[in-house]
Amino acid sequence: MPAEQPQWVIDARRAVGDRIRVRRLHLNMTQETLAHASGIDRSTIQRMEAGAEMKLSHLLHVAAALRVHVTDLLHG
Amino acid sequence: MPAEQPQWVIDARRAVGDRIRVRRLHLNMTQETLAHASGIDRSTIQRMEAGAEMKLSHLLHVAAALRVHVTDLLHG
Numbered sequence: 001m002p003a004e005q006p007q008w009v010i011d012a013r014r015a016v017g018d019r020i021r022v023r024r025l026h027l028n029m030t031q032e033t034l035a036h037a038s039g040i041d042r043s044t045i046q047r048m049e050a051g052a053e054m055k056l057s058h059l060l061h062v063a064a065a066l067r068v069h070v071t072d073l074l075h076g
Numbered sequence: 077m078p079a080e081q082p083q084w085v086i087d088a089r090r091a092v093g094d095r096i097r098v099r100r101l102h103l104n105m106t107q108e109t110l111a112h113a114s115g116i117d118r119s120t121i122q123r124m125e126a127g128a129e130m131k132l133s134h135l136l137h138v139a140a141a142l143r144v145h146v147t148d149l150l151h152g
Contacts, residue, residue, distance in 0.1 A: 009133050012146075016132065056092065056130045057085050070088075071147040 014051030016059070019073045021049045023066045038065035090127030092135070095149045097125045099142045114141035 005013075024034050031049070035042040038061040048054045048062065063070040081089075100110050107125070111118040114137040124130045124138065139146040 005133050009136050012136050013132060054132045056089060056132065056135060057081050059132060060085050060088050071150050074147050074150065 010051065013053070016054070016073050017049045017051040020045075020062055020066070023068060023073070024049075027066065029066075034062065034065055038062050086127065089129070092130070092149050093125045093127040096121075096138055096142070099144060099149070100125075103142065105142075110138065110141055114138050 024031070029037070031042050031045045034040075035045050038045070038058075040058055040061055044054075044058060045062070048058065059073065060070055063073055066073075100107070105113070107118050107121045110116075111121050114121070114134075116134055116137055120130075120134060121138070124134065135149065136146055139149055142149075
């Protein structure tokens with residue numbers, strides 16, 4: 001697979017990042033707070049919210065820290 | 077984050093891998109066929125089905141090739 005992803009995959013990742021940010025702000029958490037709660041580096045949280053490539057494990061940790069099911073971050 | 081994941085994350089990844097395999101077999105696809113349909117290396121498909129760490133983009137490509145929504149591979 002080429003390093004560059006098709007637009008629909010980039011869009012889907014961005015939508016996931018948007019949902020993470022919306023949920024985080026809904027809980028009045030900073031990226032720093034979410035990083036601490038999930039055990040993931042703040043820079044990784046930042047990249048995830050920007051829609052960069054992300055590991056399934058990171059997504060699972062973030063969902064748990066945001067108290068949602070991982071599917072809630074992928075719906076839409 | 078440590079390289080080793082907690083058991084619940086390992087279990088969740090394995091469940092995703094199981095759902096990929098079950099759906100693939102339901103469609104009478106081999107790992108090779110799924111690799112071709114999704115544009116992902118067969119060795120990566122094999123690792124995903126075994127529950128290894130996986131990229132969100134790969135999960136999205138596999139879900140599309142299996143004609144399910146990515147959330148269908150994460151529910152349960």
